[in-house]
Amino acid sequence: MNRVVLEDCIMQKGIPVTAGSKILENFISPLTATVVNKLLDHGNVIVQRAKMYEFGIPNFFTDDSDEIPEAIKVVKDGVADYSLCNDLFGKYRRNAAETGCCYIHPTYGTVSRFGLIPLVSSMDQIGVVCKSIPEGLKLLSQIAGNDLEDGAMFPEKFYDYAKNKQSISVGIPESIVNKADQETQSAIKEFAEKFNSVNVDLEYFDVYKQVMMILSCAEISNNISRYDGIKFGYRASGYKGIDDLYIKTRSEGLGVETKLAAIMGAMVLSKNQYTPYYEQATKIRRLIKESLRFDAYDIIVLPCCISEDPYENLSLFALPNLVGLPCASFSYKGQGIQLIANVKNENLISTAWEVCMA
């Protein structure tokens, strides 16, 4: 029996769910997320819900790396064995690794998002905070598998994360690793020595953060349009007419980071900027996908921090979200590192983790 914590964006019928936003004040979930039903079916116990910052949107310009999300704290402090959350912008991957926990971001389309409050639909994916990668994959195997309630899923009903591969080769993007501090560079070098390693050039890395930002803001702007004060959640008082109701409700109910994302979304989707920004970002997203060479390496190793500027660091976490790849972050030799594998190859990440921890 595992003790599991759910972040406040995963719905449980009859329980208040706010995703950390005033706009969902008083909202009682009318349904239970598929992952929750699956957890309960396997005998796990939901022990708590974890607070989160609004919709999981961080401040992209202020370093808040010392503010650890509750979903990570509960695993770090032993309050829970696991927690589930949706790490879009890398804060959870970084904080988990830096506090001695692990974060597993599964392949897009393998874990149902039914009952997850949507933010960036083409990237949203429930992930697992855990103490070790093999343990995390055990829990993941309980919640992964096709669900007809989520329209963007692979057909497999189950995933076998236990299958092994004897020899793993790792791709090291040296030019990126060299931007990390000396300790992290040494840790990644030591990690690489345990495997066959090759230098890889992550083409387009310099624009990962821009592509990620444009696409996610566009989708955030769409997804939060549902918060209008009409059918559920917060409604401002003292409004004069329907338009005033919308504006007052959203202006009072949403936080400033969400407002920034919404406004950036409106910009990149507007008539004059759609082609140079949004459409160009979707095309580069394809180029990024096609630039990967998983025939030359099994996993890519990246640091969890290369700059004090969170917007610069966003590039480190964008690849799994943009391309739908599995990824895990953890602490190695006291430094946060992350491993990224090809679609549905979570087992290779786990094998590499076991080799390096042996």
Add this chain to the structure above:
Amino acid sequence: MIDIRDYEAMEKLSLSEAERNWVSSCAELLLKSFDELEKIEADVDPLITVLDILNIFREDVAVKKVSREEILSNAPEQYDGYIQVPKTLE
């Protein structure tokens, strides 16, 4: 500083002076960084979703998952079994 008031209106938002200053300055930084994208020659189709799945079909049968009462219980204001909204036509 860029003027974001048109975008506020599109998003049905009205920002305070302090919020507007912060959002404008962030938007300026972001837009400047977005200009890097034009240097990339991207003569390919857009990639909107990473899955190669085109559509998911199920039997065309209506399913009632959430009752009227449950929906109404979340409505900020309700009247006589309906969600109440202000006049939409004057």
